[in-house]
Amino acid sequence: MNGQSHKLRLYARIPGTYALGPGFRFAIWVQGCPFRCKGCMTPDALPFSAGESIGVEELANCILSVPDIEGLTLSGGEPFAQAQGLAALVSTVRQERDLGVIVYTGHLLRNLRDKAISDSGIAALLACTDLLIDGPYEPKRNTGQPMRGSENQQLHLLTERYRQNMDIYASGQSRQIEVHLTRHDAMLVGIPSGKQLTMWQQFKQSSA
Numbered sequence: 001m002n003g004q005s006h007k008l009r010l011y012a013r014i015p016g017t018y019a020l021g022p023g024f025r026f027a028i029w030v031q032g033c034p035f036r037c038k039g040c041m042t043p044d045a046l047p048f049s050a051g052e053s054i055g056v057e058e059l060a061n062c063i064l065s066v067p068d069i070e071g072l073t074l075s076g077g078e079p080f081a082q083a084q085g086l087a088a089l090v091s092t093v094r095q096e097r098d099l100g101v102i103v104y105t106g107h108l109l110r111n112l113r114d115k116a117i118s119d120s121g122i123a124a125l126l127a128c129t130d131l132l133i134d135g136p137y138e139p140k141r142n143t144g145q146p147m148r149g150s151e152n153q154q155l156h157l158l159t160e161r162y163r164q165n166m167d168i169y170a171s172g173q174s175r176q177i178e179v180h181l182t183r184h185d186a187m188l189v190g191i192p193s194g195k196q197l198t199m200w201q202q203f204k205q206s207s208a
């Protein structure tokens with residue numbers, strides 16, 4: 001897949017985190033989401049018109065400049081709203097390095113598979129995803145399970161790459177959160193409890 005002609009609209013990117021999957025990962029939050037989950041952790045990522053526009057080749061080079069990452073975590077916003085561009089990004093990066101890919105989506109996997117029949121971008125992004133976490137965030141079901149914000153969300157292994165990690169998650173490994181400083185802001189990274197998210201939002205409001 002040729003990445004040169006694709007552009008992505010991003011809410012944020014972090015060159016390294018341990019809080020969004022196995023190992024050290026480059027994390028990308030795309031800009032724009034059709035869902036409106038109550039308690040969404042990234043409300044500023046919901047409008048499709050905001051964010052940073054970046055070419056796939058430029059972002060791929062940025063990712064490849066980080067030496068020690070095991071993979072990418074794609075979140076948002078809604079990654080499948082920019083599926084063609086993200087699939088091109090993964091394809092471009094994997095021409096150089098065998099990086100794992102984790103995707104968080106508000107869609108259900110079965111619906112994505114239905115859409116993939118007529119949408120080549122969705123099919124391509126599903127085809128290059130190793131682990132998919134699907135479904136909308138439901139704050140009343142934020143029960144502390146690793147890798148997901150609420151227990152209605154499911155972890156789907158789409159390849160064998162992270163099978164061993166599923167055992168670790170099933171054994172009740174705790175979540176992690178980190179605070180990162182971006183160019184203009186501070187950002188909470190990872191999967192917080194409802195209480196942690198409320199405290200973070202209050203902190204952000206008080207420091208605005």
Ligand code: SF4
Nearest residue numbers: 033035037040077106
């Ligand atoms: S799908 Fe994710 S980004 Fe979209 S509204 Fe729900 S929690 Fe927020």
